[in-house]
Amino acid sequence: MGLFILRRVGxxxxxxxxxxxxxxxLTNLYPNLEKLAKTQGNFRMSDAEVTSYLxxxxxxxxxxxxxxxxxxxxxxxxxxxxxxxxxxRCIQPGQSPEEAPQFCGVLQGYWGFSTVFKDEVGSIIATxxxxxxxxxxxxxxxxxxxxxxxxxxxxxxxGSKMDRTLSTISIxxxxxxxxxxxxxxxxxxxxxxxxxxxxxxxxxSAMESANFENFFLPVxxxxxxxMGYIARMTRASMAEVMTAQYIRTARLKGVSFGNIVVxxxxxxxxxxxFTVIMLQFPWLLNGVVIVETLFNYKGFGWTLVQAASxxxxxxxxxxxxxxxxVVLVTQLISDIGYVYLNPRISVS
Amino acid sequence: xxxxxxxxIITRVLLQFMPVWISLIALFTLSIVYKRRLGLYGKLFDSTxxxxxxxxxxxxxxxxxxxxxxxxxxxxxxxxxxxxxxxxPGTPLTRPDEGQYPYYLFGGDNLARDVFSRxxxxxxxVVQIAPLATLFAFMVGITLGLPAGYYGGRLDxxxxxxxxxxxxxxxxxLFYLLVTPEIVETGIPSYMATVLFVFxxxxxxxxxxxxxxxxxxxxxxxxxxxxGILGWLYLSLISEAGSKVxxxxxxxxxxxxxxxxxxxxxSVVFVNSPTVFRIVRGLAMDIKTRDYVAAAQTRxxxxxxxxxxxxxxNARGPLIVDFCLRIGYTTILxxxxxxxxxxxxxESPDWGTTINDGRRLLQIYLHPAIVPAVALLSMVxxxxxxxxxxxxxxxxx
Numbered sequence: 001m002g003l004f005i006l007r008r009v010g011x012x013x014x015x016x017x018x019x020x021x022x023x024x025x026l027t028n029l030y031p032n033l034e035k036l037a038k039t040q041g042n043f044r045m046s047d048a049e050v051t052s053y054l055x056x057x058x059x060x061x062x063x064x065x066x067x068x069x070x071x072x073x074x075x076x077x078x079x080x081x082x083x084x085x086x087x088x089r090c091i092q093p094g095q096s097p098e099e100a101p102q103f104c105g106v107l108q109g110y111w112g113f114s115t116v117f118k119d120e121v122g123s124i125i126a127t128x129x130x131x132x133x134x135x136x137x138x139x140x141x142x143x144x145x146x147x148x149x150x151x152x153x154x155x156x157x158x159g160s161k162m163d164r165t166l167s168t169i170s171i172x173x174x175x176x177x178x179x180x181x182x183x184x185x186x187x188x189x190x191x192x193x194x195x196x197x198x199x200x201x202x203x204x205s206a207m208e209s210a211n212f213e214n215f216f217l218p219v220x221x222x223x224x225x226x227m228g229y230i231a232r233m234t235r236a237s238m239a240e241v242m243t244a245q246y247i248r249t250a251r252l253k254g255v256s257f258g259n260i261v262v263x264x265x266x267x268x269x270x271x272x273x274f275t276v277i278m279l280q281f282p283w284l285l286n287g288v289v290i291v292e293t294l295f296n297y298k299g300f301g302w303t304l305v306q307a308a309s310x311x312x313x314x315x316x317x318x319x320x321x322x323x324x325x326v327v328l329v330t331q332l333i334s335d336i337g338y339v340y341l342n343p344r345i346s347v348s
Numbered sequence: 349x350x351x352x353x354x355x356x357i358i359t360r361v362l363l364q365f366m367p368v369w370i371s372l373i374a375l376f377t378l379s380i381v382y383k384r385r386l387g388l389y390g391k392l393f394d395s396t397x398x399x400x401x402x403x404x405x406x407x408x409x410x411x412x413x414x415x416x417x418x419x420x421x422x423x424x425x426x427x428x429x430x431x432x433x434x435x436x437p438g439t440p441l442t443r444p445d446e447g448q449y450p451y452y453l454f455g456g457d458n459l460a461r462d463v464f465s466r467x468x469x470x471x472x473x474v475v476q477i478a479p480l481a482t483l484f485a486f487m488v489g490i491t492l493g494l495p496a497g498y499y500g501g502r503l504d505x506x507x508x509x510x511x512x513x514x515x516x517x518x519x520x521x522l523f524y525l526l527v528t529p530e531i532v533e534t535g536i537p538s539y540m541a542t543v544l545f546v547f548x549x550x551x552x553x554x555x556x557x558x559x560x561x562x563x564x565x566x567x568x569x570x571x572x573x574x575x576g577i578l579g580w581l582y583l584s585l586i587s588e589a590g591s592k593v594x595x596x597x598x599x600x601x602x603x604x605x606x607x608x609x610x611x612x613x614x615s616v617v618f619v620n621s622p623t624v625f626r627i628v629r630g631l632a633m634d635i636k637t638r639d640y641v642a643a644a645q646t647r648x649x650x651x652x653x654x655x656x657x658x659x660x661x662n663a664r665g666p667l668i669v670d671f672c673l674r675i676g677y678t679t680i681l682x683x684x685x686x687x688x689x690x691x692x693x694x695e696s697p698d699w700g701t702t703i704n705d706g707r708r709l710l711q712i713y714l715h716p717a718i719v720p721a722v723a724l725l726s727m728v729x730x731x732x733x734x735x736x737x738x739x740x741x742x743x744x745x
Contacts, residue, residue, distance in 0.1 A: 011509075015509075015512065015513055015516060018513055019513060019516060019517065022513075023521075023525065026525045026526075026531065026536075027525070029530065029531065029534050029536075030534070031530035031531070031533045031534055032530045032531075035530060171729065171732050171733060171736060172729055174732060175676065175725060175728040175729035175731075175732045176725050176728075176729075177680040177683060177684065177724070177728075179683060179684070179687045179700070179703055179704075179707075179721075180683070180703070180721040180722075180724055180725050183703060183706075183707060183710060183717045183718060183721045184718065184721055184722075184725075186710050186711070187710065187714045187717075187718055190711070191710070191711055191712075191714055192711045192712060193711075193712055193713075193714070194714065201710065201711050282515075282516070282518055282519075285518045285520075286518060286519055286520050286684075289518075289520045290520075290684065290687065293688075294707060301520075304520070304521065304524070305524075305688070308521075308524035308525075308528070309524075311530070316524075319521075320521055323518045323521060324516060324517070324518075327516045327517075327518065328516055331516070
């Protein structure tokens, strides 16, 4: 087991390095840098001025060197200006070049500086991530139990009327992406002209104080899309367990139906949905981006959109690293959890 | 003129869809009459769910096709009519010209364009791109997944690692990285198109070669003809004057795909193919242990023949089901791209872009966003129901 986890972690780190290098390359392509130079300097910069700006800031080094610097394993680039001062990525304003550290990268905890928010990337990501964490917590609390109940109820008597109804519901929710369900939910529950006016159509106020009125719609919108999928997986797994021999034995022994479902079937039926729930995280990340944009909730997904559409290279890199990290860790947990929950699988 | 009542709107919309109804009825009558001779497709008409799904899908397919022929639409989807900004469904035009349809059936959007016609035109964009992009993703996934599952070993490890690499990427991030104008300027999407679109050629080439290898008289002309035509199509598809990849001179270039559409197409194929790869790989690993594969091996068949003519046909059930689901997913992805304003032009009538336009005023005017939202929902729902019906019927054998 220990070796298995170790190998998985190794593959995970390798994947993480490959992915961050890929993102780094894509965000540091020359047209992006040129745009960055022009937004930082001015829009009428000539090509020579752009080149000298990029040269000064060390953007013209080979990609792999820049990546190493950003990661914090290669000494950071320093440029000697014509007046003898030295500038570099690691040298903060007011710091002399001698005091400044040689390495400053992600490994040292320095994530760079956001050009849009005029703030350290690390602190932006921390605040935004905590806001999204709040959203995700409620999504999980709503989505997982309701999906499991839906799946178990429809899977315990396969083919029954209840199964048909609940399955249709879960198919419908999987067919409704967040930008569709969000629009429909706002129209029904939050529109100021027609509709029920129960909830608010924006969640901006939920960032400080979340309550049922301003936070329920975004949470519901994200939950709905993932719910159907988990419910269908649970249903399939439940239906399979219910045909197993030991369930029939229990039935013949005279155990009541409720007891069979709760005590005998449930535990085995929940192995498959566990991995599915874990693998839903990348999708939830998608949903978060859409819902935060739709409801104007300024969390992690909203930051991603801002960073990407404003060519904020270092912020976008930070956001990518965090999201890739989340995805890889959940994959790891799902793999380990699957082995742990299912004694029939041996890793060696 | 008076605005139309809801009853009148519905009647007029139903009348407007008349060609679609006629085609649907014709298709269903023919299919039900001959359903015993039509294999899996015919069996679909035994399941209610499958029939409902198929009807929904075909409704949008016919709508897309007739819409492209300018049959269903009431107005030009891009033209603005003065005084119709954000008007409610059923509002009459203030000064209708001669021969112009006198109403905006589903109202006007914030640029005074007809919501109904835009919805119909949007169906054509989805019907054009989604199945084709899914097909390409399947070609890529099958061409790489079969050898990975069949041979296993190093090749499998490498390809699976690459597939997991793409899968670990949040889709939206990938879109933002690939579909921005700066990246398009560097030509990366065009190069990706060049690589990804080779796979159908390789697939068809290997497919035919492995089948007719023993009959060179049939094989050689067949391969030359098929690969020649496909190669020409391929070159016309990827090469575009003025972009990074322009290999064909203009007079040989059959058609030009607008750069935006090509980028969208490439990124959708790119996102979908790793999942298909994983499915095909799993199926191949399962099926290669069967007796008929062992029999083919003993017969001395080549590995590609076994993969493409023994394993692949026996994996068709799950693949067809996944194909339907994946078209739905691709539709959702296209909508996502439109929703974030990536790739397609801002005035394009596709559903994602229209929803994005409409959501800004959603609190006050519902119809510009709700109409495309419901359209997208019904299409994806139809595909999911169709997949469900197919799964049920294919399990019954």
